Amino acid sequence: MNQTRPQQVAWDAGLADLAQPPPLLQSWGHGEVQAEEGWRVERINLPQGQASVLLQGRRPFARAYVPRGPVPTSEAALGGLVAWARNSGLARLRVEPEAPSELGPVLHRLGFHPSQAIQPKHTLIVPLASDEVMLASFKAKHRYNIRLALKRGVGVEEGREPEELHRQTQATAARQGIALLSTAQYRARLAKLAWCRTYVARHEGRPLAAILVAHFGGRAYYLFGGSSGEQRELQPTYAAQWAAMRAARDAGCRDYDLWGIPPEPDPDHPWFGLWQFKIGFGGRQTTYCGAWDLELSRWRARGAGGPAQLAGRARQTFTRQAL
Structure with a gap:
């Protein structure tokens, strides 16, 4: 049974302050599930938001994925996430915000380009x-x-x-x-x-x-x-x-x-x-805006593998349904 910890309470409460409803896939518990299934999880307090980041690979070839985040889906929060990713020496950053397609121009301005969706669009x-x-x-x-x-x-x-x-x-x-x-x-x-x-x-x-x-x-x-x-x-x-x-x-x-x-x-x-x-x-x-990729370093991104590899890895652990 889930044992609530102070960090979990604070993280989830912070999400609720930033968005209503806060995204399930940015919750503390969801990060714990993904950590058990092979991802490294970093929870980032941005200057104007939060992001639960799933990491694959080792720096300087690490790739990051932010499902249904960051929170909120503002240009300030996205910009803070990009700055964190650059300072962390990541090769590639993928976000899949819980936001409509109107967020596309903001993502373009920050250097992202559309990629293959992992979560339901x-x-x-x-x-x-x-x-x-x-x-x-x-x-x-x-x-x-x-x-x-x-x-x-x-x-x-x-x-x-x-x-x-x-x-x-x-x-x-x-x-x-x-x-x-x-x-x-x-x-x-x-x-x-x-x-x-x-x-x-x-x-x-x-x-x-x-x-x-x-x-x-x-x-x-x-x-x-x-x-x-x-x-x-x-x-x-x-x-x-x-x-x-x-x-x-x-x-x-x-x-x-x-x-x-x-x-x-x-x-x-x-x-x-x-x-x-x-x-x-x-x-x-x-309808959400889908997944977007930012290549932070061309030579390191090539060494880290392409977006399709990250999508394939994610689909091994993210949700699917049947009737």
Whole structure:
């Protein structure tokens, strides 16, 4: 279980003072998860902001990645981060701010250029409200499926079940030909994030689906999910999402980030099924500015490897989803 330390409290409180909601991926706990998975983490107090920086490689060939940061996404904070990176002798800096595309001109002025996104660039954020208000905002099919699951006796348990989450996500990963996390990686998130739980949908004691949800700074995040594929007619994935949304609302969260959708409803897109599932929960479609790279030294950056290598390393440990 997560043991809160004074440094963690101060860091997360500082983020909350700088942005509302503060980004989960800049939280102290998220840095602890990434440290366990092989990154070096440096938490930087900038002149006008904060940045949790993930480092790969050794100086002078080190590369840095700042997921959903710095905080705030101001020119002053970005400039302070660039100055820190130069003074630290880094070869390359990648940022992926939680900011709209309008930040692009600022990043260009600071010498950044667009790169391959690691985190979801497009997402859907669902406002949390009373049961009646939320259900009314969902598509009719989603309301029907939620009520069907409840009527047919699908129950959802909130807890810490990394083994069951792994079993469910592995079943989905096998069907879709994708890679998801290990049991140990799920366990680390449950232990180290400020608030993180599994929601397991069961029917007559048999687990049918599971999701992983984190809360931070008044926002809930659906990070991972999967289902065995058994008894899909009972709609266990809808029941799990509904339970997580209601629990987040009751815990004081204002909204629920569904963590990634395709850029448009293209039936040929490999994530079209994900689009259909998530868009039915209503909410606000949000697009971020994506990832941006700054080459701090051309010869050292060549020695450090290209941006694609950093992206590949990041994707080994950052979030993916399945249904």
